Amino acid sequence: MVDIKKESHINGEISIRNVSKIFIDARNTEVKALHNIKLEIKAGEFVTIIGPSGCGKSTLLRLISGLDNPTGGELYIDGERITGPHFTRGFAFQNPTLFPWNDVWHNVATGLEARGILKEHIADVDEYIELVGLTPFKNAFPHQLSGGMEQRVALARALVNHPKALLLDEPLGALDALTRMSMQDEILRIWNEQKMTLLFVTHDIDEAIYLGDRVVIMSANPGQIQRVIDIDIPKPRRRNDDTFFQYKKIMLDALGVNSD
């Protein structure tokens, strides 16, 4: 039996070296979605990424996932060049792409099935469906789910493979405030337990500070890293103490929002 937990639990250090991505838009002009991005992410680090719409957050995650290639520069994981997708890099993208013909259970099982190890891990599928609170819906089909439920299925589908790097693109964006906070704590708990490297894109300043060891602030046209802020508050954090608000002020200033 393949021990996926053991197999995939080595490192997860990501190196992004001078990465650029140019798209050609509908009017045949160049879009600099990413320009000269340099970022070193330590194994097991929790990095949140924030920035205005169109600054290249999703593009960056897609490049790390290996689903797309940069037009300049290189990306590495544990010293190995990223050239395509691999199950050790799990992702849940902004618009969950569930298989409409599969129910929740089979959507979550997709990766294990593709790897030919589903039989040994049937209980894991149930475990992760339970963890995202969807046990009563495990036989439901995607069209029967709300947007937030679909996001949770996508999260379970990524987690069940025990990736060493987990890439989450606004994974909680469609959730109500209370469910969102409890899912943030769930994600922190899983991260603590499994020690994977976590990259988490969000539009929410509180969420970025609450979760991140570091927050990467990006800006658009061209997509660049504007600033990286270490969040020096021990976890678990409190969402409303003075230090938290100090970081919020720093973030608002960096994002060009006047907080006074």
Ligand SMILES: Nc1ncnc2c1ncn2[C@@H]1O[C@H](COP(=O)(O)OP(=O)(O)OP(=O)(O)O)[C@@H](O)[C@H]1O
């Ligand atoms: N496949 C594509 N073809 C052409 N342009 C693209 C493509 N994908 C992204 N872009 C462009 O690249 C830029 C960055 O897009 P991206 O989706 O990475 O932004 P984002 O930061 O994730 O935005 P949002 O916060 O709205 O999700 C945008 O200008 C977008 O229009």
Ligand SMILES: [Mg+2]
């Ligand atoms: Mg995006």
